Structures are given as C-alpha cells and as structure tokens.
Amino acid sequence: MLRIENLHAFYRGNEALKGVSLDVGQGEIVALIGANGAGKTTLLNCVSGIHTDMIGQITFNGKNIAGEPAHELVKQGLVQCPENRQLFGVMSVQENLEMGAYLATGEIQGVSLAKRIEDMFLKFPVLKSRRRQLAGTLSGGEQQMVAIARGLMSDPKLFMLDEPSLGLAPIIVEDMFRIIKEMKNEGRTILLVEQNALAALALSDRAYLLETGRLTLGGSSTMFVKDDRVRRAYLGNDIDVEHIFDDLLD
Ligand SMILES: Nc1ncnc2c1ncn2[C@@H]1O[C@H](COP(=O)(O)OP(=O)(O)OP(=O)(O)O)[C@@H](O)[C@H]1O
Ligand SMILES: [Mg+2]
Incomplete structure (x- = not known):
C-alpha cells in the first residue's frame, strides 16, 4: 500500500533522513x-x-x-494523527471531529457526517459526554482520543x-x-x-x-x-x- 524508496529529508541542509526505504x-x-x-x-x-524538503520516492497504492x-x-x-495531538483547542470536541471529515465532503462511502460522529461516540463514549467541551480543556488522554477520532472521521x-x-x-x-x-x-x-x-x-x-x-x-x-x-x-x-x-x- 505504501512504499518509500531511498528517502532523504533535510532541514536547512541538515540531513534528517539518509536514504530510508520501507x-x-x-x-x-x-x-x-x-x-x-x-x-x-x-x-x-x-x-x-x-x-517537503526531501528527495526520494513515495508511492501510495501504486501512485507516486x-x-x-x-x-x-x-x-x-492517507491520514496522520500528529505528535502532541494538535487539536483545535478553542473548538468543541464535536467541531474537532467535524473538521476531521471536512475534506471528505459530508458523506464518506454513503455514511452521513452525523452517523460518523455517532460512531465515534460509540467507540469513545467518554467523548460523547464532552461533545460540547472545548478540546483545549480536556485531559491529555481525552485529547488523544479526540485526535484519533478526528483522524478516523475520514475513514x-x-x-x-x-x-x-x-x-x-x-x-x-x-x-x-x-x-x-x-x-x-x-x-x-x-x-x-x-x-x-x-x-x-x-x-x-x-x-x-x-x-x-x-x-x-x-x-x-x-x-x-x-x-x-x-x-x-x-x-x-x-x-x-x-x-x-x-x-x-x-
Ligand atoms: N523544524 C526543524 N528544524 C530543524 N531541525 C529539525 C526540525 N524538526 C526536526 N529536526 C531535526 O531532525 C531530526 C529528526 O527529528 P524528528 O522530530 O523527526 O525525530 P523523532 O524521531 O520524531 O524524535 P522524537 O522521538 O523526539 O519525536 C532531529 O535531529 C531534529 O533535531
Ligand atoms: Mg517525533
């Protein structure tokens, strides 16, 4: 599904990845x-x-x-759940989940946004009771759950x-x-x-x-x-x- 070949990555000329293939x-x-x-x-x-400062080949499902x-x-x-979560802190739990589906334009494989959010609340019940709470005020564990749920929103x-x-x-x-x-x-x-x-x-x-x-x-x-x-x-x-x-x- 994912193939990386001979990837080199740089930060201002410093080489952080030196020919990675996986x-x-x-x-x-x-x-x-x-x-x-x-x-x-x-x-x-x-x-x-x-x-973006990199050279090498990355193919995903056969496409470069x-x-x-x-x-x-x-x-x-291709979705990343970033280090340190990086939630929208001044948005509610539910709004963060909605952002996760933003690029999937409303319906994902025939499943409505509302249904998908309900699915996430089934998977992470603690988030349901906190759906209106600002994400920035959640505990670390709850924030991580929001970050994962947000990523899953786009399936x-x-x-x-x-x-x-x-x-x-x-x-x-x-x-x-x-x-x-x-x-x-x-x-x-x-x-x-x-x-x-x-x-x-x-x-x-x-x-x-x-x-x-x-x-x-x-x-x-x-x-x-x-x-x-x-x-x-x-x-x-x-x-x-x-x-x-x-x-x-x-
Ligand atoms: N924005 C940046 N500017 C300059 N150098 C960077 C930057 N981000 C990372 N680096 C450097 O690139 C190298 C790899 O960093 P990276 O964050 O990918 O490591 P990591 O394995 O994820 O580490 P950690 O376990 O601490 O998260 C390090 O030497 C780091 O200092
Ligand atoms: Mg890291």
Whole structure:
C-alpha cells in the first residue's frame, strides 16, 4: 500500500533522513521505533506531505505521491494523527471531529457526517459526554482520543499515528493501546510511531528501527522482541520474551 524508496529529508541542509526505504502492506500494523531525534516524525511528515524538503520516492497504492500537498493526500486516504495531538483547542470536541471529515465532503462511502460522529461516540463514549467541551480543556488522554477520532472521521486507508501514548498516565496508555488493537482487529492499516517499543512491537506485525536517519533493522515484530540489540537499547534486559505478547494483548 505504501512504499518509500531511498528517502532523504533535510532541514536547512541538515540531513534528517539518509536514504530510508520501507513498505507497509494492506491491513498491516507496522511499528517504527527509534530514539528521540532519530527522524520518525520527519518520516511521517514526508509521507503526509507536511515536510517537503526531501528527495526520494513515495508511492501510495501504486501512485507516486511525493510532493503532493497534504490536503490532497488526506482525500486519498492517507491520514496522520500528529505528535502532541494538535487539536483545535478553542473548538468543541464535536467541531474537532467535524473538521476531521471536512475534506471528505459530508458523506464518506454513503455514511452521513452525523452517523460518523455517532460512531465515534460509540467507540469513545467518554467523548460523547464532552461533545460540547472545548478540546483545549480536556485531559491529555481525552485529547488523544479526540485526535484519533478526528483522524478516523475520514475513514483513512492508511492511518499514521505519531506517539499516541506520549505524556499519558500509565492507565490511559493502556486504553490507548487497546484502541489501537481494536483498529487492528477492524483491519485498518497503520504505521505506528511509538517510544513505548514493547507495546508497539506487541501490537504490530512488522517493525523497523530508525537510528539517526537510517533504518538499521527491519523484520517481524516477534523477531524484534528477541533481537539482542533491540532488547538492550529499547526494551531492557529483564523482560520475559515468552509472555509479553500474551500479557499485553489479553
Ligand atoms: N523544524 C526543524 N528544524 C530543524 N531541525 C529539525 C526540525 N524538526 C526536526 N529536526 C531535526 O531532525 C531530526 C529528526 O527529528 P524528528 O522530530 O523527526 O525525530 P523523532 O524521531 O520524531 O524524535 P522524537 O522521538 O523526539 O519525536 C532531529 O535531529 C531534529 O533535531
Ligand atoms: Mg517525533
């Protein structure tokens, strides 16, 4: 579905991505893990058309999309849920959701805007009781739910999540991972950037490791969890490899 080939990205001449190639298949959850500053957000921003100082090939469903503006890509089903949520703080929860469907022009695959909002409230009941509250006054966890719901409003073909658990209390983090797992069960294709590498690996089919602008490892998430280097740098040594998948996903 998504294929990136030899992508280089720059900030005023500084190279943040140094020849990255990866792909995401239909229905897959692919995790992108890496330390702070590795270039994860830059990569998502290149794909979604937000970061334009780049060279390389990006194809989405067989079509070259490199250089296309972000709003065109949203129409094609490529949607990013940005780091730090970036909600419209002075708009209500409901208005934020409506903004998510803005480019989808009212009806999405025959489903009305009102129905779609109701669907989101079924999925995130806490948001229903807060539908008129200004998004900027919600808790961090609630804001993250709005950000995800806003992205889902346009029924993305590929949903890119940038650090959905960032800054949330542990119990809310668990909720967030449950929501991602639900999306996985619904068959949604997701590219997931997460600092919480263990959870990201438990949720994903495949993973890539990004280190200072280069992919240094790629493979099945099960293989990642067992990889010595990944364990040392990102998971710690004390985890019980045999049980983490069960524990996290039950
Ligand atoms: N707007 C910018 N101007 C200049 N340099 C930038 C800018 N944004 C990012 N960079 C640099 O590009 C590199 C990659 O940053 P990026 O935000 O993509 O990393 P990241 O992996 O998402 O990190 P984090 O885990 O902290 O979110 C870093 O060295 C960063 O300093
Ligand atoms: Mg980032």
